[in-house]
Structure formats: C-alpha cells, structure tokens
Amino acid sequence: MSEQGQNKDLELLTFRVADQEYSLDIMSVREIRGWTRTTPMPHAPDYMRGVINLRGTVLPVMDLARRLNLPSQETNERNVIIVVKLSGTLTGLLVDAVSDIVAITEDDLQPPPDISSDPQMSVVRSLTVIDDQMIRVLDLAAVVPVSSDEAA
Amino acid sequence: MSLKVLAVDDSRTMRDMIRMALMPAGFDVHLAEDGVHGIEVLDGLEPDAIITDINMPRMDGFGFIDAVRDQAEHRATPILVLTTESAPELKMRAREAGATGWIVKPFDPAKLVKALQMVAG
C-alpha cells in the first residue's frame, strides 16, 4: 500500500484491464469473485458477457475490456469479477486481475485530458499517479449502462 | 402497581390506539374484539377497569356491560364506554346498562389515561 500524505479521504481498488491500470472508488465495490462461466444473454451488446449466479441472485457481468473498446483478452483462471453496486443495482465487471488498494486524497486526483472523442476517456473520471504509474479512475455511472441512456 | 385494563373494540385501529395510549402510561392492557370475546377474556382477568365500544358484532357494548355487571365480582368494576356519538341519550343508555363513564372518540390519549385514573385509581 502506498502512503501519500495524511488526508486520506479516498480509497481506490486498482486492477488491470488489457494491460492498463484502472481503478474504482472502493466504496462502490461489494466483493471480488473468481471467474466463473457466464450464461450469455441473447442479443445483448457484446460487452455484456452474460449472467452468473451470485448466491442465488442473477448478476449481469460486463466485460470491462470490451466496454472500454480495448482488445479483449482470453479469459483465464486469474480473471476476476468485481461486483459493484450502483444506485441499488449490482453489476459484475470482468477484469484481468486486481492489483492493489491505495489510499489517496482528492488532491492527488487530476482531471482527465479533454479528449471527448476517446471512448476510453469518456468513462474516466480522473487520473492519478501512484508509484510513477498512471492510474485511471473510472466513473462507474458512465461505465454501467442504466437501461435508458444505453443508446447514448 | 400497574392498572389492568380490558379494552373491547371491534376496530383493530381503535384497539391499537388504546393500546398505544395506555401502555406507555404503565397500564397492563388486554384486548378483545367484541362483547362475546370480551366476556371470554374477562374470565379470570380481574381488570381494574374496562373500556368498551358500543357498536360491535356478536354482542354490542350494552349487552357486554350487562353481562359484566351480571358477574358478582365485576359489579363494581369501572366501565368506560367509547362512543363516537356525543349524543346524551347514548350516554344515558350506557349508564342504564351500568357504565361508569364515557369517552368520546376520537379520544385524546391523555384524557383516556386521566379518565381511567379517575375511575380506577
């Protein structure tokens, strides 16, 4: 874990997607599960991997690499599903691997460069640098489609 | 020592209200749904006071008071009648049946408590 300053008001879960480091506010993360086979949903957008059984409820799982238009990796044993909760709904995010939990302050965050045409950046809320590595902080609301603004 | 009260009303809401009004004031509240049920609950209860509604199925309040007064051990038990009518003739009918006093619904919990304390101590 990295120690930076004393005003630690934010904890990030960092993980790898297609060889890039991303992160999410840990407050929105419910749990992390090992990879299990998903049941595909017919006619779903290609980034929807399908659904899995999360202790008796049906959890939709999204392939984060495909969602971010990154080259999708072959799924393997090290892949994990990060279960996130957004406005009451649970969604699974398939990522390559979880890296770390880091504590930072809001001051450590920088706004992303304004490249609105870049689909990867439209879901990145801010950037931060930890151990000389740039980490993208995802805007969960933009990542997880909320049925109505799906088309956008 | 807490006073033991039997409240008879066919309306669940009213029973709830009575319970909510009396329990915090330290009364030991027993409930019944109509006159017949009231007589059943009364058996062996020896309440310090009884509250009863008038309009009830199976046995109305007048019949209930009659039946209570017919039992030697409850001849002096204070009985308050709950009535939505403030009509004097209803009070008189209740008194003829042997009611001690009356409370006009909707009652103020404090008034109900006070009335009970006045008749039962």
Place this chain on the structure above:
Amino acid sequence: MSDQNDPMAEIRASFFIECEELMEALQDGLQELDDGSEEPETINVVFRAVHSIKGGAGAFGLEALVRFAHRYETVLDEVRNGSLQPDSEAMKLFFLAADHLSDLVRACRDETELDEATSDELLTRLDALLGEDGGSEEVEPEEFEVQGLSLALDLPDLDVDDTEANDSTLYTVRFKPEQELFATGNEPLMLLRNLCDLGEATVRCNFDDLPSLTDLAPETPYVEWIIELKTEAAEPEIRDIFEFVDGLCELEITGPQGEAAAPAPDAPAEEPPAPPEPAAEAADPAPAPEPPANVVPMGNKEPPAPETAKEPEAEKKPATPAAKSVVRVDLERIERLVNLVGELVINQAMLSQSLDEAGLSPHSDAMNGLEEFQRLTRDIQDSVMMIRAQPVKSLFQRMSRIVRESSAAVEKEVRLVTEGEATEVDKTVIERLADPLTHMIRNAVDHGLEATEKREELGKSRAGTVTLTAAHRSGRVIIEVADDGAGINRKRVQEIAANKGLISPDAQLSDSEIDNLLFLPGFSTAKQVSNLSGRGVGMDVVKTSIQSLGGRITINSEPGKGTTFSISLPLTLAVLDGMVVNVAEETLVLPLNVVVETLSLGPDDVQMLRPGNYVVRWRGGFVPLYDLGVMLGYRSHRKTDPGSIVLLIVLEDGSRAALVIDGIQDQRQVVIKGLDDSFYRAPGIAAATILGDGQIALILDPADVISGMGHIRGTDLMLSERKIANE
C-alpha cells in the same frame, strides 16, 4: 414504508389496512341488502363498517373522510332503525357512496387530492333520503368534531404538577351519592380522591342521615361528604370530576364568596366539627369510616338471580366461534422467506445432482434421505406459497364497482354474478390481474352485451349478466369473464382485421382464428370510441399482461348466447414446471405447459416456405419451424437435419410452432429468478433460474421469442398451406 419508530405511523398504516377489510364488509353487506336480506345483522354490519372508518379517520384528523362517513352513516342508521326503507335507487346510491368512501380512504392513505365535489354531490343525494325533517338537521358539522391526535409517548403527568399555589380559592363541595351511582361502578372514594388531587382538601363525612342499624336499608346510601377544597382550579374543573355521576348524586359547589352554584339547603360547611384530615393521605386510607351501606350494595339494587343470568352465558361460549387468530406480516418478510425457499430448492437440486454423480445405490441411506428431503422441500415450498395466497374476493369486489360504473356510462342494465370468490391466488397475481380484468369487464359491458332495448327485442332478459368466476383446475387458476350478450360478430371482426391489413382480405379462417384476431395489436371493434373501453387499449394489452404472469387467455363465443374469456394462470409466480433443454452450448428452460409434443425430424418433414421461413409437416398440416439456437444467436446456421429434435409448442392464440433444439435434459420445477429491469433485457427471455450445478439457465417465453422473429401467424399459415398444396 412506515417508520418503525413512529407508533402513530404504524397505527395509521394498520388503519388503512383495516379500512380495506371494512370496505369489503361494506360491499358484501350492501350486496346482501340489495339481494333482499332481511337479517338485521346485515344492515348492522354495513353501518358498523362506515362507523369504524369514521372512528379511525377521526383519530387521524382526516376531516374529509369523517365528514363523508358521518353523513353516510347517518342515513344508514335510519335504515338500521327501520325509519328508512331503501328502494333500488337508494341502494344504488349506497353503492356509489361506498365506492366513493373507498376512494376517499385511498386518497387519504396516499395523501392525494380528495374529490370533494363528488363528496358534496353524493352527500346531497344521501341527505335527500332523510326527507325534509332529517336532512338539514343532521348536517351540523360540530356534532362530530374531528380531533387530530398526536400520540405523545411521554405522556404529560396529567396536570397534577401545576399546584404551585398562586391564586388558590376555597370551594366547599357537598356531595351526596344516590343509590344509582353505585350501580354504575362509580366509587365515591375515587371521586373524593380526584377532588383532593386538585389542591388541599379537608373531607368531612356527614352521618346525620344514617338511620339506626335496624332501619338501615342496605341499598340506600345515607352518607354525604363535605369537602373544603383550596385550589387553583376553576369550578368547571371541579364539576368535570363529577361528570360521570352527574344526575346520580346531589352535588353543590360553593364558590369563594360563598355564592353557591345552588343554594345550600343547610350550610354545614361553616362549622368544622370533624377533625381535619390531611388531604394527601386522604386518598388511600378511607377518608372517613365507610358506611356499611357502601360496602354491600354496589350495583345490587335489583338483585338479579345471578345463576339464571349466567347460565345462558355459559352456553353461549362454546357456540361462538373463537375469533380467528391472524398474524399480520410484512410482505417483505414473506418475500424473504420465498427467496430462501427458492435457495433451498436449488440447494436440494445441487445435492441430488452430486449424489447422483457419486453413483450411490438408489437404496442407500443417502438416497432415501434425499428423497425425504425432496418431499419436505416441496411441502415447505407449497406452504410458503400458501402464505402469499389470498382469496380473489377483493379483486372481484373491485370488479363489481367497474360493472356499476361502466353499465351506468353506457346506460345498460347489468348484473354481475361472481363465483368462487374464495379461490386463493398469489397476492402478486391478484394485484397484477386488476388492470386486465377491469378492461375485460368493461369490454363485456360495452361490447359484449346488447343494448337494453335490443335485448328486449330478442326476448332476452332486460338486464345483461356478466359472470366472473374463479376456480382451481389442475394446478392452475382459471378466471373467466363471461357475458350473455350477442357473441362475437365474426363477419365484422374479419372485415375489420382485413381493413386494417392484419389479414389478407381473402383469408379463410376458422371461428377460433377469427376470435383470436381480437388479440392482435391494433385491433379494436369499437366503431366509435365509447366512454369506456375504446381508449386504444386493446385486448392485445390484456393478453400481454396475462402472459407476463405466465398465463394464457382464450376466447369462446357463441352467436346470440355470449362470449367467455378464460384466463389460465399458474398458482404462483415463484416456481415453474419447466422443460430443461440444450441448445448449442446452453441450457434453457421452457414452460412445460406450452410444450405439446416432441418430434424427431424425418427426411421430408421440412419445407421451405420462402427463403428463411421453414415449415414442418405435422399431422397433415404445417407448422412454422424455428431453430432456437439461431433465434437466440447461439449459432448462425439453421439445424434442420433429419433426426433433429423438435418441440412442438402451442401459443396462447392457439397457433403452433416447432422449435429445433439439441436435446432434452429433464422436466422439473425450477425457481424463477427475476431479471433486474435495470440491465439489458433480452427479448424472449422471461426470467432465469439456477440449475443444480449452480449455473444460470434462462427461461424462455416462446411466444416472445417467435414474435421477435416475425412469427408467421396462423392466418398466414392457412395461406401458406394452400400455397404449398398448389405448388
């Protein structure tokens, strides 16, 4: 919903639940009255229902509700005491008032706007029933005052504490109980104590009237008390203490200046011969030696032979049914239980699968135990489902209102007959049936039944009958809406369908196929948009909502005799009898009730209708053929090789379809897991379930899958059959 920490909110919520029950009793009672019941208890029930609603409403300060209920009750009271004999017009008004009362209750509950205009209109009409003498006099709003009530849990210490004497005045109270006072359970001791609580009191007992023991009549009180009370309280407050004994005693209160409320006949208050007793202690020990008359005679004025009085009481006891003991449970808790049982079923399936794979002997203890476990699980499941079951009665009552309103709107005389009100159905199903049923009832009244004059011309009864029936049949709930009207005008229906381009103009259709045209989206037989049913909501919407409940709807119509719509529903929404099948790499579940037959394709069975559209020969006819794997996007190439397995399914409109699958695994009950609306919803996927291996399988809605693929309708198919025959 309700704040658990707020007892008033809880009682309020419970009040509205009780109101629903009271409204039900009211409807029932009115119906019985309307059917000519002479039972006095019938009108009593009706009266009490309105009365109780008023009582509760008063407690919560719901003035508009109190106002309406009070005047409605006043009229019902006239009926109860026999001074008003309601005719059929009055009964109609009573029903309308009941409906409106129910609206008011709901509006109060949901805190939505109250329809005061309707209140006023109905009240005017109700008041009119009272005639010239009763009408206006009953309208005093003061008579029943609304007193919004806030239940403070820390009750005030009952005004006892403000005795910091500032302006104390001295009153002299003379109190002489009469005999009747004791018969009402009033107790002079209590009255004196309450009086003493008002301030500093000196109590003196006057035995002057006490006769010698030989002359003493045990029932007659001879004693009077004279109390000197130094208090801040005003005279009315003192009088209040004696409120319950007003008229049962002699009472004189003499004010500070000696001016008596009523001039005292003698003035003994001036001389204090008895030793003054400390007021505070006067409460518990007897303030004065109690006269013997006091002890014996309580209520004993006319000694009723207690034995004879009690006997009928004792006999009555066993005869009266014990009040049904009911526990009210938050629906959420039941949902939780249902979910847990769902888990249990899945868990049991997993266990049985792993035991199977372990290759145990079917006679081993483990396998026997498993069998027992399965049986218990099923029983638990059934019992849990039963908790959510409710009689359809409340739903039917709502429908009787719909009949009343819709028949009035189109000026037809309509009688509603209900059967099987006690039939129990899952609560969720009941709730979700209300809209489709409403529409069907309106349809029956509006389109199904002939106009009243027309019926007379035909020699039918003036009033049309709509029959609403519920029954359990082979594990499903059947609900029927039948009318005794003209039946479906099939010629007209076909014309309309052709005009709207729903079928080809020269289509040859069977009667049942024509009837089913009613369910096509965009079909409506109403020539003009009537007040009622023609609002663009067609039977197709009804059908969709029934299907979303896992149900089917069918029509049966006979010209001149009437039309019956039958809805068949699963008993519960939580489990499904399914057929588990393999398609490509996936496992899918189809509702078992749609599967008619399984076939294996023969070499010449499949024919191409046009590119992309295939049909399969079945029993001398043709059925459209679909490859589920292709339809669901699991594979891109149609699999129609000979030997492929095909499920023949029947859709709600009676049409058939054949689905190519790769294999059948099993037929079993599966627990339905809803798919969250908030994520991507695949067409044709109704829900999901969890299989024994923990994997999720999707539950198909075959009709939806097919319609997504541009289903060839039965009508189309008739044409296609001829086309094939011609080729």
